[in-house]
Amino acid sequence: MKISVIGGGNGGTAFTGYLIHHGHQVSMYTRNPEKVAFFNREPDIYLSGVVNASVKAGLVTHDLGQALAGSELIMIASSADAHRHLARQMAPYLKDGQVVVLNPGRTFGSYEFANILAESGCTADVTIGETDTLIFTCRNHEINHPIIYSIKKDVKFACLKPERTQRTVELLQQLFPTVQAVPSILYTGLTNIGMIFHPTPILFNFTRIESGQTFLFYKEAITPMVASFISHIDEERVAVARRMGVEVETAMQWLLRVYGASGDTLYDAIQNNPAYNDVYAPKSTDTRYVWEDVPTGLVPIASVGDLIDVDTPYIDTAINLACMLYNVDFKGTGRQITSLDGIHGEPVLLRQ
Amino acid sequence: MKISVIGGGNGGTAFTGYLIHHGHQVSMYTRNPEKVAFFNREPDIYLSGVVNASVKAGLVTHDLGQALAGSELIMIASSADAHRHLARQMAPYLKDGQVVVLNPGRTFGSYEFANILAESGCTADVTIGETDTLIFTCRNHEINHPIIYSIKKDVKFACLKPERTQRTVELLQQLFPTVQAVPSILYTGLTNIGMIFHPTPILFNFTRIESGQTFLFYKEAITPMVASFISHIDEERVAVARRMGVEVETAMQWLLRVYGASGDTLYDAIQNNPAYNDVYAPKSTDTRYVWEDVPTGLVPIASVGDLIDVDTPYIDTAINLACMLYNVDFKGTGRQITSLDGIHGEPVLLRQ
Structure with missing residues (x-):
């Protein structure tokens, strides 16, 4: 699958390494130019924890258009207070059929994300959904050494449009089988502990x-x-x-x-x-x-x-x-x- | 002058001793029966600081009616959150012409005091006023050893009814010459630091x-x-x-x-x-x-x-x-x- 990972922190680097390790084509966006330069110079990501392996990073960029181009799935792994800004920046580049997943949405992230896309003139038919928690328990030891302590067992997922939840969760389960559908973003957003x-x-x-x-x-x-x-x-x-x-x-x-x-x-x-x-x-x-x-x-x-x-x-x-x-x-x-x-x-x- | 002091704490004991020392007839009210018993047993008040003297306490009682009877001036030296309760308790005993001074009023104590008196059915024509700060800097060393560190220089005073401020401040200045009239309780209440x-x-x-x-x-x-x-x-x-x-x-x-x-x-x-x-x-x-x-x-x-x-x-x-x-x-x-x-x-x- 062609996947974009948005965010080069603990979650983003772990997602990137893990998904590449499982055979997917991943582009990683980070707003930090030094991180881009680092991975362009040293593309190895050293995974430990539930996966012990090293993989080569693919495209690492601070150009959102490049990062999003051609992806079926867009995994947002930023802190939730960046969702607004990201939605505004991504609006021009999103295409019909792309799936955006907020990891996690915190409270009503999908709602906010969709509103900001609409405000920003995005008319693409994008599917937006959110988890209730980051799928991994993870931490970067160093910039390119993500440690995935565990893959959480009980991750809830809902799309903003509930009729899209089932087919989207099936897509996600190809990558993370522990993700489970819940009826609506009330169930992901109101359990934000x-x-x-x-x-x-x-x-x-x-x-x-x-x-x-x-x-x-x-x-x-x-x-x-x-x-x-x-x-x-x-x-x-x-x-x-x-x-x-x-x-x-x-x-x-x-x-x-x-x-x-x-x-x-x-x-x-x-x-x-x-x-x-x-x-x-x-x-x-x-x-x-x-x-x-x-x-x-x-x-x-x-x-x-x-x-x-x-x-x-x-x-x-x-x-x-x-x-x-x-x-x-x-x-x-x-x-x-x-x-x-x-x-x-x-x-x-x-x-x- | 016949004076009631309401409160047997730092301020009340200092007022009582100081005013007796200056030749006034003082009754002291305290809600604490042990304090009443103490002064009935050992009536000496040992003043130090700006006055070094010992005096005999007069009437010390937890009967408000007794404490207030016949007094020209009633000096309330409780903490301000007790003013409501005191007003309610004093309502039946107050007489035309008595002067009640809150030391200090904090913010709009006179207003509250007058309202509670009216609510409680008191129809006596009582003059109510307030200082902006306790007239003394004082502390009790022991229950009957008040230390008056200083008599404050710049004590503001106003009556709730401003037309009564001048004659009331003249009464107070016989006891405490540093008390000064201000135009209204806005000046005492809004400077509560x-x-x-x-x-x-x-x-x-x-x-x-x-x-x-x-x-x-x-x-x-x-x-x-x-x-x-x-x-x-x-x-x-x-x-x-x-x-x-x-x-x-x-x-x-x-x-x-x-x-x-x-x-x-x-x-x-x-x-x-x-x-x-x-x-x-x-x-x-x-x-x-x-x-x-x-x-x-x-x-x-x-x-x-x-x-x-x-x-x-x-x-x-x-x-x-x-x-x-x-x-x-x-x-x-x-x-x-x-x-x-x-x-x-x-x-x-x-x-x-």
């Missing part, structure tokens, strides 16, 4: 990060108060999902299922989860735990809450705090959902 | 306090972000005051004037103020920096902003945070100003 656990501990430990303190992200930054605040944010997400007709796991249930954590409260479950023992807080307030998770997680949930009359005071307060601490209008730049069309699988309306 | 400096560092260092960390309140809790947030809160206060026709000092100007601090930013001025060197943050989140300063400072400013169409997004966010972290409806329990009558010196309308 990152926005639940990431921004709040940063916002409430901002002074510690500013002061250069070293502390554990889950075990120390999440004090009883932060855990309580997170629980309220999570209740609001679950309430929005329920009103949309979707039963989602609570963060607590997720902790119990994924990690086998135990405890009566979210605070206890986090404290009792050994997987969090060594996870340190970011060394800087300049972290994607805010830059990514606020505009592509909290903002769209709050804006859907607005549309369907579910109050989200804790999420609103977290967003306001982020706007004030970062001096950024995350409400304006984030995923404001202005219509439920598209999200329910109806034709996407151009945002106003 | 405690609400600017106190709650925000608590809210943004909540996890450090929860974790039992020891750190300096001004020098460490006020990081650049906290200082920036405080500056925004202060701008909102100054904007509300300006729309009400009152030019107030900014927090920065206040720091420069009161402490001779220097610096280009609020953060720098705080860092450069030696008076803040040894001031530690509270050891517990259960602090009057929130319990007092949110409902009697931030809430009334925000509610006046609402009435006169001055946006106060930073103050609103701080109030929301306090409500969420303390699980208390500070907006409901705090000083919601529902009418500008009274604050401008017009007859006080009963709150709805």
Whole structure:
């Protein structure tokens, strides 16, 4: 299969190496010219983890037109706050029949992506879909040494247009058999757990990060108060999902299922989860735990809450705090959902 | 003069001892029965600081009716979040001609006090006024050893009914010559600097306090972000005051004037103020920096902003945070100003 991978970070390099290793023709786009130069000079990608092999990178470019030309599948492996920008840049180059997959979509990434394409004048009949999580657990050891620790077992996938989900998931399963179809992007977007656990501990430990303190992200930054605040944010997400007709796991249930954590409260479950023992807080307030998770997680949930009359005071307060601490209008730049069309699988309306 | 002092804490004991020393007949009310028993057993009050003397306490009681009977002047020296409760309790006992002074009123204490008296059925013609700060800098060394470090030089005073300010300030000046009349409670209430400096560092260092960390309140809790947030809160206060026709000092100007601090930013001025060197943050989140300063400072400013169409997004966010972290409806329990009558010196309308 001819595939474009958009993004040259942890996910993008892992996807590129893995897919080449499995016989596909892959072009990789990165916005970083030094990375392009590096791979043009040293095209070897050394895979380890679930695959131990070295492969030759194909086309590595910062020219999106080149990167996208002729691909059946376009795997976007950037952080979700780059989706808007990528959609705008890709709009002129996309062709009928191409499939764009956001890895992951965070909350309603496909909706945003389709809206921006339409706004940007793209009329190609492109299929847009999203996973609920990055398919790999992976990290780059060095720029060309991706380590794929695991291929996740339980990856959900939906297309913005649900009638296209089945045939698209069949295409993806040729590459990643663990990907499973779910009925709509409500199921991928409303189970985004990152926005639940990431921004709040940063916002409430901002002074510690500013002061250069070293502390554990889950075990120390999440004090009883932060855990309580997170629980309220999570209740609001679950309430929005329920009103949309979707039963989602609570963060607590997720902790119990994924990690086998135990405890009566979210605070206890986090404290009792050994997987969090060594996870340190970011060394800087300049972290994607805010830059990514606020505009592509909290903002769209709050804006859907607005549309369907579910109050989200804790999420609103977290967003306001982020706007004030970062001096950024995350409400304006984030995923404001202005219509439920598209999200329910109806034709996407151009945002106003 | 026959005077009632309401409150047996730092301020109340200092007032009581000082006024007795100056020949007045003072009854002291404290809600604490152990304190009543203590003074009944050991009536000596040992003053030090600006006065070095011992005096015999007069009536010390937890019976408000007894404490108020026959007094010309009632000096309230409780924390401001107790004013509502005190007004309700005092309503049945107040008599025509009595003068009630809130030390200090925080923001619009006189307005609240008068409203609660009216709500509680008090029809006595009582004069109500407020200072902008406690007249003494003082601390109790022990329960009966008040130290008066200084009598403040620049204490502002206004009555809720401005036409009564002059004669009331003349009464007060017999006791405390440094008290000065200002045109209205806008001048005492909108210069409340405690609400600017106190709650925000608590809210943004909540996890450090929860974790039992020891750190300096001004020098460490006020990081650049906290200082920036405080500056925004202060701008909102100054904007509300300006729309009400009152030019107030900014927090920065206040720091420069009161402490001779220097610096280009609020953060720098705080860092450069030696008076803040040894001031530690509270050891517990259960602090009057929130319990007092949110409902009697931030809430009334925000509610006046609402009435006169001055946006106060930073103050609103701080109030929301306090409500969420303390699980208390500070907006409901705090000083919601529902009418500008009274604050401008017009007859006080009963709150709805």
